[in-house]
Amino acid sequence: MTAASCTAVTGAIIGALAAGASGANAATAPVAHVVHIPVLAPTLPASPSASASATPSAAPTSAKPSAPATTKAAAPATTKPAPVVQKVVDPYAGLSAYQIAERIVPSGEFGCFDWIVTRESGWDVHATNPSSGAYGLGQALPGYKMASEGSDWRDNPVTQIKWTLNYMDERYGSPCSAQSFWEAHNWY
Numbered sequence: 001m002t003a004a005s006c007t008a009v010t011g012a013i014i015g016a017l018a019a020g021a022s023g024a025n026a027a028t029a030p031v032a033h034v035v036h037i038p039v040l041a042p043t044l045p046a047s048p049s050a051s052a053s054a055t056p057s058a059a060p061t062s063a064k065p066s067a068p069a070t071t072k073a074a075a076p077a078t079t080k081p082a083p084v085v086q087k088v089v090d091p092y093a094g095l096s097a098y099q100i101a102e103r104i105v106p107s108g109e110f111g112c113f114d115w116i117v118t119r120e121s122g123w124d125v126h127a128t129n130p131s132s133g134a135y136g137l138g139q140a141l142p143g144y145k146m147a148s149e150g151s152d153w154r155d156n157p158v159t160q161i162k163w164t165l166n167y168m169d170e171r172y173g174s175p176c177s178a179q180s181f182w183e184a185h186n187w188y
Contacts, residue, residue, distance in 0.1 A: 149162045
């Protein structure tokens with residue numbers, strides 16, 4: 001409805017109410033109730049021909065204001081989704097040092113790795129050589145050398161296994177080459 005047609009409708013309603021109350025029986029005429037019709041912002045027709053066909057209609061007997069149209073505002077482009085918290089799962093939780101080594105050491109080298117660790121520490125992460133002070137699964141000398149794999153080297157079998165495997169690979173080429181050296185020299 002345009003502003004002009006709202007004004008025309010409002011004028012017609014007020015005029016009809018005034019005419020009914022101003023007759024000969026004005027004192028006994030029922031009291032007219034004033035209906036407030038909100039004036040909405042004019043809307044533009046979709047095409048020029050639509051405005052030609054728009055004419056004011058007869059005044060309604062009871063007017064009910066219509067709710068204004070609402071539009072949903074788009075979220076700002078800078079809104080970031082809430083971070084997803086992911087629970088870190090320890091893949092080695094509940095496993096023995098031996099079982100962890102089976103997962104870390106290449107399968108073709110595991111037998112040799114096991115042979116050395118069994119003789120050096122008996123798979124005890126806290127094994128300490130009383131004469132030299134060598135420590136852990138692979139008997140690192142000094143034990144703090146394993147800190148290169150992690151600050152938890154004193155108690156974590158994963159850190160000790162990774163360090164021992166890296167040591168065998170760098171110094172001897174592989175755990176099996178380290179075993180050959182150990183057999184020849186009774187140490188590695």
